[in-house]
Amino acid sequence: MTSGVPYAEVIGDPVGHSKSPLIHNFWLAKLGITGVYRTCHVAPEELQAYLEHRREDPVWTGCNLTIPHKIAALALVDEIDQSAADIGAANCIVPKNGKLVAFNTDGSGVDAAIPGVHNSVCIIGAGGAARAAIPTLDVMCALDIRVVARDPIKARHALSSLPYDLAFYPFAEAAEAMRNVDGIINASPLGMTGQWPMPDNILAALETVAPDAYVFDMVYSPLKTGLLQKAEAIGLTAVDGLIMLVGQAGGAFKLFFGEPAPREHDAELRGLLTA
Structure with missing residues (x-):
């Protein structure tokens, strides 16, 4: 006290x-x-x-x-x-x-972190952080929102109260979920210090996004996560979690x-x- x-x-x-x-x-x-x-x-x-x-x-x-x-x-x-x-x-x-x-107040943090308006976005995770990101994306006119989750059925249930048309994919189908999207948002703890690393197949799936896409990782410890390191290595715009x-x-x-x-x-x- x-x-x-x-x-x-x-x-x-x-x-x-x-x-x-x-x-x-x-x-x-x-x-x-x-x-x-x-x-x-x-x-x-x-x-x-x-x-x-x-x-x-x-x-x-x-x-x-x-x-x-x-x-x-x-x-x-x-x-x-x-x-x-x-x-x-x-x-x-x-x-x-x-x-x-x-x-x-997470929505204002997401809004500050996302670099501009984009039509299609893929979100990794379906917890509270994802719930904060999705309404902000809708306001920013993201018409195609895809969610990659370890268990898509549980993810669909977790996000069912949100009034948006979302597409759900398992980790194994990350490449399909990310294909040609304008933005990637990690709203999971994957890659955080002390948590599981981002799966290799998700890192590899970054190769399928649009060439001018951004990758925003809500994780900020470490600041340069594996996801952001991969994004920078292939020339994508990397946005760290400190902004949010x-x-x-x-x-x-x-x-x-x-x-x-x-x-x-x-x-x-x-x-x-x-x-």
């Missing part, structure tokens, strides 16, 4: 890799706000108890949610903001007037600490994040 000092935190399992504390504490220092942002490891079976405990803490200003809590948390809050309802997942929980309210991370953090910071994030310092912040 951080006695008397307002604090927010990021919770997940795992969570030690998170760069969110660096981002939020950097902004707090720039603005001269008294507060702190930290990590807190919360296993799935601990989530309900964690929220019940934090609800009673008067200096807790909220939390970010990462794997695997973004969907499960919706059943444990008192209110769901439209930003989270539209996606069906939350990346922030904030206490308001004695209630816990779920929000989602900082973008979504800006919205969360305002919810937690009541002030807009000082984004005029983004270049300095990125230098710290990549040091």
